[in-house]
Amino acid sequence: MRVTSIAGRRRALRLLAALAAAGTPLARGKTAPSLTPGSRSQGLRGRRxxxxxxxxxxxxxxxxxxxxxxxxxxxxxxxxxxxxxxxxxxxxxxxxxxxxxxxxxxxxxxxxxxxxxxxxxxxxxxxxxxxxxxxxxxxxxxxxxxxxxxxxxxxxxxxxxxxxxxxxxxxxxxxxxxxxxxxxxxxxxxxxxxxxxxxxxxxxxxxxxxxxxxxxxxxxxxxxxxxxxxxxxxxxxxxxxxxxxxxxxxxxxxxxxxxxxxxxxxxxxxxxxxxxxxxxxxxxxxxxxxxxxxxxxxxxxxxxxxxxxxxxxxxxxxxxxxxxxxxxxxxxxxxxxxxxxxxxxxxxxxxxxxxxxxxxxxxxxxxANGSLASFATPLQFDPGASGSALLSGHDVVMQVSAAPGWQSVAVAGLKPLAARNARVEFIDALSGTASAQDNVALAWNEQTLKIRFKVPDRVNGADNKPPRHLAYVVVRGGA
Structure with missing residues (x-):
């Protein structure tokens, strides 16, 4: 779902500015550039x-x-x-x-x-x-x-x-x-x-x-x-x-x-x-x-x-x-x-x-159909989940692999966010079906963004050992 209103785009930009503010190393690589003007990641914008x-x-x-x-x-x-x-x-x-x-x-x-x-x-x-x-x-x-x-x-x-x-x-x-x-x-x-x-x-x-x-x-x-x-x-x-x-x-x-x-x-x-x-x-x-x-x-x-x-x-x-x-x-x-x-x-x-x-x-x-950039802040998952993230247009897209039940991911070290209307979606990576809104929630605790999501009992990777569910947690700035 794209952000189409001016107010929605502004909220999305405020959200991404807060998410990128930490500029800390990406857990998976060497260093991930922040989204500040003139950074290498800004120069890479446009990749798809x-x-x-x-x-x-x-x-x-x-x-x-x-x-x-x-x-x-x-x-x-x-x-x-x-x-x-x-x-x-x-x-x-x-x-x-x-x-x-x-x-x-x-x-x-x-x-x-x-x-x-x-x-x-x-x-x-x-x-x-x-x-x-x-x-x-x-x-x-x-x-x-x-x-x-x-x-x-x-x-x-x-x-x-x-x-x-x-x-x-x-x-x-x-x-x-x-x-x-x-x-x-x-x-x-x-x-x-x-x-x-x-x-x-x-x-x-x-x-x-x-x-x-x-x-x-x-x-x-x-x-x-x-x-x-x-x-x-x-x-x-x-x-x-x-x-x-x-x-x-x-x-x-x-x-x-x-x-x-x-x-x-x-x-x-x-x-x-x-x-x-x-x-x-x-x-x-x-x-x-x-x-x-x-x-x-x-x-x-x-x-x-x-x-x-x-x-x-x-x-x-x-x-x-x-x-x-x-x-x-x-x-x-x-x-x-x-x-x-x-x-x-x-x-x-x-x-x-x-x-x-x-x-x-x-x-x-x-x-993840937008212009891509590195997400420069580490993700802290519960023991039953793991994943990585990138920026796609105005969205933060996290791909998560998780066991059934309630799981969470935290993004620490962020500045307080003025936009309270940021939305989060939990999307099945195989079917594209978004879960019910009461099965995913976004909350702020000082400078930490925490997302809770409910992984279905019937996971989409049932043949894996142990069974895991693959999904996308998408943080959107739209109303």
Missing amino acids: MTELIGSNGWAGAASDVQMWRAMGISWGRGSVGPGQADGPQDVMRIDKTSSAFDADLPPALLANDRNGIGSLLLLGYTPGWNASVPGDGNSAPVDVDAWERYVEAVVRTYSAPPYNLRYFQIWNEAAGRLSGGLAQATFWHGPDADGNVKSSKPYARAMQDYVERIHIPAARIIRKYHAYVVYGGWPDQGGLDNFRTWLEYRSPVLKERMLDWVDYIDTHYLPVADLDSLYQQYVRNGPARGIWQTEIGDEYMKDPHYLPRYFFDFAVWALDRNWDHPNKYLSMIYHWDGYEPFRLTHRGPPRRTYNPSGRSLVVLNQT
Whole structure:
């Protein structure tokens, strides 16, 4: 609910001035800027929750686009090909997408542009006739020139009008021996691949072959067209220490580091907290421009709390880490469409509907749909609850995870508030239903704001152990 009256806006501003007055460190990060004029947080105003949310695949029909908008999805990711599928004499085909290259790519990209959706094209893989492991498209090319012809055709075509794409991803989950124990990665195979990732022998040249035969050749072409290089999605089983070794590897042949040919660090399926070391090492002072995760979700979405918690945490994290560009931080859900009950939507028949994970994004997008800023005051929860907060427009939005029964959160160290008409709402994070007014209350005790809220006995995370309820406590300044 938005504040529409002048008096309501003034009350909201007085409320936020009091809430921000303490300017104390945010419990989750290093330091959170206050909302005083000229502060870093004031400069970050304008960032939106939707800028963080993408999906694998493309929206198709107009009704799909409407659902993407409702969920706050602002980016899509898909393949491009098939290239020269049957031999070097083939005509170069780069007009198809999907895993089977059975859908038209140009109209999907043009539709994305019309609807304000960004497009990331995934460059890969090796056609069987050019594979170093015979017939294996997940192995290095024998003829690197053939790989470069494909990349050149894609980037030259889609970086130009009417598409004007600026982001291209090189390969997908290329890695060597994984920290989880596998000798070879799922999408990067060497000579000793035997078709079974569990029994294959290690790929000794995995890193060198990828850097010299795939990444740097493709990155040179991408940058030639003034576009950005998105790393190929480091797998979560790979281990961050291994990832750093790959990023910082200097080719003895090319005499260059792969890291210097990466604009956006990209990982898959990691929790938000794991991104921080990558930010501190590679983004805070360069050379990379940002951090993306081009795959999150999948079976993690069986937990209906996963997505709303992930993206709220991601926003809180990003606001405290110089989120100075709309494309600096992004995570893309795998997948928005399908028949499994944990996907964002069920495609039907008879018509497409939201699954709980998709509905949770709708609720998040509706609840935190304003211009974002850090909330610079620690939250003090009862033992049965936990959470974090941010500012969204004129609202203070707290995401709380709590056990059933009455719980409370206190915000201490605030100056007395003149506006007594501040309202508070307790909103179910999955359904969007606001609780009855007598189940949530706001009170002031000297310089402490205290909010009591009643968590229902039937929580929305019943499969969690122990059962927890995920909700938003929203403090509004309206009458």
